[in-house]
Amino acid sequence: MKLLINLIRNLLGCIIAAIDFVTRGFKLKRTAEAQQQVATEIEKLSLYQFFACPFCIKTRRAMYKMNLPIVKRNASQGSPYREELLQGGGKIQTPCLRIEKDDGVEWLYESSEIISYLEKRFV
Ligand SMILES: N[C@@H](CCC(=O)N[C@@H](CS)C(=O)NCC(=O)O)C(=O)O
Structure with missing residues (x-):
């Protein structure tokens, strides 16, 4: 039963991810210098996430629109990043933004906290 629920959740997540992909629109445009500055700053950030998680899709969509190509770490079962998230953040919940x-x-x-943080810092 749990397996079936997980399968349905993942399927729905993939559908949402596909809809997000075709409807996400345009990225924020910056000058080359400003984008380079952003690239340097985001080296200290990484997003722990699951591909099909709706909250992660919402966060990735906002990152795309803000033109923030932040490194993404897959925290699903079997990934070493899952343990990093648990040890560092204290719980397995995605999305989680690691800020150095x-x-x-x-x-x-x-x-919502992650998106507000990124908006305050980069927009
Ligand atoms: N209120 C949170 C909800 C996040 C959430 O429920 N994430 C789920 C994945 S969609 C999760 O991490 N569940 C723990 C797990 O699957 O182990 C947010 O907006 O970020």
């Missing part, structure tokens, strides 16, 4: 700071690492959960 001068004084340590922050693990930011909640899609």
